[in-house]
Amino acid sequence: MxxxxxxxxxxxxxxxxxxxxQPSSLAEPANPFLPELCTSQSVFLLVLVAELLALLLTISASSGLQHFDWDKLALISVQVQWVVVFSAIALCRLRFWLARQSHVRAGCTSYALVLAITLVLSVLGQWIIYGVSGMAFIEHQGFEFDGWQLLNNMAIAAILSGVLLRYLYLQQQLRNQQQAEMQARIQALQSxxxxxxxxxxxxxxxxxxxxxxxxxxxxxxxxxxxxxxxxxxxxxxxxxxxxxxxxxxxxxxxxxxxxxxxxxxxxxxxxxxxxxxxxxxxxxxxxxxxxxxxxxxxxxxxxxxxxxxxxxxxxxxxxxxxxxxxxxxxxxxxxxxxxxxxxxxxxxxxxxxxxxxxxxxxxxxxxxxxxxxxxxxxxxxx
Structure with a gap:
């Protein structure tokens, strides 16, 4: 001493x-459009919400709990979880770019990105299920897309992703406002x-x-x-x-x-x-x-x-x-x-x-x- x-x-x-x-952070843009989705807490919450959504879709597809289909739950869970995880990764990677865009452009880009990921994973999912189910080994059995299933997935994704992105946007804007007020309060105290x-x-x-x-x-x-x-x-x-x-x-x-x-x-x-x-x-x-x-x-x-x-x-x-x-x-x-x-x-x-x-x-x-x-x-x- x-x-x-x-x-x-x-x-x-x-x-x-x-x-x-001055404190600097390379992981936080100046005015983020969406919250940080790559943290462990955010990923856990997204996975939890995705599983609850899969459960809700399974109950709806099974016509109630009395005819609950666990196999269908597993299938829907895999599809929903992959869409949510890949969407979170993509939005996380674009976080700095989205922060530099106008809110309208950032919102449209985020929404279109989630729908595009849903489309790709839905098509890929049908192809994987076709192969795993053994249909690919049956002679003269060609692979055909289920257009209605694809349309259902896109409609569900369009509605739910719109609601979720809107919620995340409002949550981040509230946080931005709180941070601005906090900085103003600290500035007033220091002054x-x-x-x-x-x-x-x-x-x-x-x-x-x-x-x-x-x-x-x-x-x-x-x-x-x-x-x-x-x-x-x-x-x-x-x-x-x-x-x-x-x-x-x-x-x-x-x-x-x-x-x-x-x-x-x-x-x-x-x-x-x-x-x-x-x-x-x-x-x-x-x-x-x-x-x-x-x-x-x-x-x-x-x-x-x-x-x-x-x-x-x-x-x-x-x-x-x-x-x-x-x-x-x-x-x-x-x-x-x-x-x-x-x-x-x-x-x-x-x-x-x-x-x-x-x-x-x-x-x-x-x-x-x-x-x-x-x-x-x-x-x-x-």
Whole structure:
């Protein structure tokens, strides 16, 4: 475990801008027309629906359950399952192409593709049954297509595939809308995260320009990194990048607070590919200074612990806070306002964690013996 304690501002170093890493997926088009049909869950549901359909067709062809024909069920099941499986594979292969077409063209193409597969497999099925049944070995017995059976298969496929494709289309459009709303909500939550120390930072830069231009330049670079991340699209970024943003922020605050701000970094070994929501830790460190270290005359120490196990990432941020008795004076009112602001920031981070990871991520906090601690647990995402 690497533990670093900092009492004064670090040495000047040039930092090259690093752009946030945007999550990319090669298996998901930007605006899919149909859901992903090649996943194990989708295939299982399609096979289940196909078997229920075969059962329904068998009951109808057998004139009820009292004359149920198991051989007919097996025959219909094979035909229906092959049509469904091959149609799912074909639509899965064309998913990226369909996403780039208009909805009308994509819908017509999908519908025609399913009907074409049904036609081919129906003809092939009749030929296979003709051969397996032994008719091919009877002299002067020629193979003839059953036109009515072929027409029945096409009619059933036309009706059911139209209904199923319409359902899948509406389901995917609903998911697209939910994803768009989720991204908009994450963007709105992230857009509220703006370092309130902007004016203090500008004052620090102004005072350093004449006396220490190199440090002033470094502070400008740190500030630009923070606002570049704050204005970027909401995304999951590497944990290492988030730690760099926290250090940029703390470098600026170190100039203002000096020895009043002490830092203790306890960073265990972790997978470099782990990703967390952008600007998740920085607001918590900002609150630790604003509500904890800054009100204390002697300042205090902020501890940042990062550790990883097989299932989740653990982040613990602790800071001292000023113990104030409740009163009805202006100071008490101001303290209540600060606590309310802190709760809003924690709720903001909690909603962003939920938006990205769902119920698998947790954020909690505790205040005990003058130490306020924030705990974050989120599943490993690489």
């Amino acid at each position: 690497e533990t670093v304690s900092t009492m004064t501002a670090p040495e000047t170093d040039k930092k090259q801008p690093v752009s946030p890493v 509220r995260i703006r370092p309130h120390f902007l004016f203090n930072s500008m004052n620090s830069i102004a005072s350093l320009i004449a006396t220490d231009p190199d440090t002033a330049e470094r502070v400008v670079e740190d500030l630009s990194e923070l606002f570049r991340a704050s204005l970027a699209e909401p995304s999951l970024i590497p944990l290492e990048r988030e730690l760099e943003l926290c250090k940029h922020y703390l470098d600026i605050e170190q100039l203002r607070l000096g020895r009043r701000l002490q830092l203790d970094w306890q960073i265990s070994n972790y997978n470099k590919d782990i990703k967390i929501p952008s600007l998740m830790m920085q607001p918590l460190v900002e609150n630790a200074i604003f509500h904890g270290v800054e009100p204390l005359p002697k300042g205090g120490k902020i501890t940042v612990k990062v550790s990883q196990n097989d299932k989740q990432l653990s982040i613990v941020i602790s800071n001292p806070y000023l113990l104030v008795k409740k009163n009805h004076y202006q100071g008490g009112s101001q303290r209540h306002s600060e606590q309310k602001h802190n709760r809003m920031a924690l709720d903001n981070i909690r909603r962003r964690l939920t938006a990205h990871f769902g119920a698998a991520a947790r954020l909690s906090s505790s205040a005990e013996n003058g130490i306020f601690t924030t705990y974050i647990f989120c599943p490993l995402t690489v």
